[in-house]
Amino acid sequence: NAGVTQTPKFQVLKTGQSMTLQCAQDMNHNSMYWYRQDPGMGLRLIYYSASEGTTDKGEVPNGYNVSRLNKREFSLRLESAAPSQTSVYFCASSARDTQYFGPGTRLTVL
Amino acid sequence: GQQVMQIPQYQHVQEGEDFTTYCNSSTTLSNIQWYKQRPGGHPVFLIQLVKSGEVKKQKRLTFQFGEAKKNSSLHITATQTTDVGTYFCADYETSGSRLTFGEGTQLTVNP
Numbered sequence: 001n002a003g004v005t006q007t008p009k010f011q012v013l014k015t016g017q018s019m020t021l022q023c024a025q026d027m028n029h030n031s032m033y034w035y036r037q038d039p040g041m042g043l044r045l046i047y048y049s050a051s052e053g054t055t056d057k058g059e060v061p062n063g064y065n066v067s068r069l070n071k072r073e074f075s076l077r078l079e080s081a082a083p084s085q086t087s088v089y090f091c092a093s094s095a096r097d098t099q100y101f102g103p104g105t106r107l108t109v110l
Numbered sequence: 111g112q113q114v115m116q117i118p119q120y121q122h123v124q125e126g127e128d129f130t131t132y133c134n135s136s137t138t139l140s141n142i143q144w145y146k147q148r149p150g151g152h153p154v155f156l157i158q159l160v161k162s163g164e165v166k167k168q169k170r171l172t173f174q175f176g177e178a179k180k181n182s183s184l185h186i187t188a189t190q191t192t193d194v195g196t197y198f199c200a201d202y203e204t205s206g207s208r209l210t211f212g213e214g215t216q217l218t219v220n221p
Contacts, residue, residue, distance in 0.1 A: 031207050040119065042198060042211035043153065050207065058208070090152060094207055097141070101152040 002026055004102035006091050012108045013081045021076040021105050023091030031094045032074040034058075034066060036087040037104075043090065049074055081109045114139070114201050116212030124220050129189050131215035133182040133199035141202040142175055142182040143209065148195040156184075158202065189219045 004025045013019060025032065030051045035043040045058030049068040063085060065077045074093075078085060086109045091102040115134045123129050133142065141160045145153040157166055159175035159182060166173045172185045186193055196216045200209040 033209075040213060042116075042213045043209075044211070045208060048208065056206075059210075097143075097158055097202060097204070097207075098155045099153075099209060101154070103152055 004091055004093055004100055006089075006102040006105050008105060009103065010106050012110065013078075014110050015082060017081050018077070018079050019081065020078075021089055021091075021107075022073070023075065023102060024073045025091075025093040025100070025102075026072065027093060027095065027100065028071070029093035029095045029100075030071070032068065033092040033094070033099065034064075034074070034076045035090045035092065036060065036085075037090060038087050046076065046089075081107075083109045085109050114199060114210055114212040116199055116215055118215055119213060120216050120218075122218045122220065123189050125191060126188050129186040129193070129217055131184050131197050131199075131217075133184075133212050135180050135201065138179045139175075139182070139201045140204060143200045143202050144173060144182075144184055145198045145200065145211075146195050147198065147214070151195075153198060186217075189217070191219050191221050193217060194219050 007022045033048040034046040037043045044060050047066040049055045052071045055066050067075045089105045092099040117132050143158045144156040147153045157173050162179050163177045164175040170187045174183045196214040198211050198214045200211045
């Protein structure tokens with residue numbers, strides 16, 4: 001039982017490049033989330049998915065898109081990366097009020 | 111949306127000293143959750159408080175929810191080096207299963 005997994009662990013992009021962050025959970029949870037964490041700002045919700053086939057914007061959705069591919073997988077896409085998107089990205093899934101976080105992806109945009 | 115403020119931002123203590131972090135909101139919080147994040151790690155759920163005035167304990171950790179549900183606190187008695195990390199409170203909206211996090215308190219413990 002791996003819980004929540006994320007790939008890649010680290011990524012460096014140039015401004016304007018695109019990439020997709022992958023997230024998968026094996027706990028059969030309906031809800032999944034993407035957060036970004038910046039120093040001194042806690043975690044901010046980018047997008048979430050209450051169930052397979054649905055996605056909703058969170059607090060900071062601009063510059064991102066998501067896909068809930070199936071119940072297990074929820075991906076986050078940066079179409080044209082900007083330096084302001086340098087951050088640590090966490091995926092989470094939840095059941096019964098508790099969120100379980102993945103190990104994170106540390107993204108640097110130059 | 112709901113804003114959750116947390117103080118202090120940083121706290122340095124000697125091992126054995128107590129530690130408290132506070133979470134405040136100008137509006138009524140739904141439920142309060144507390145998470146711990148070790149350096150370089152990911153947030154890990156500690157506890158959820160639901161009722162006004164609720165107090166819960168986990169070994170040396172005591173969690174409180176204010177009577178008006180506008181504040182919460184986490185108190186650690188006799189800190190240990192294993193307590194090092196950042197502690198976050200978060201308002202949990204049950205209707206949307208969404209969390210709004212405070213900025214966190216980073217705790218360092220000197221042995």
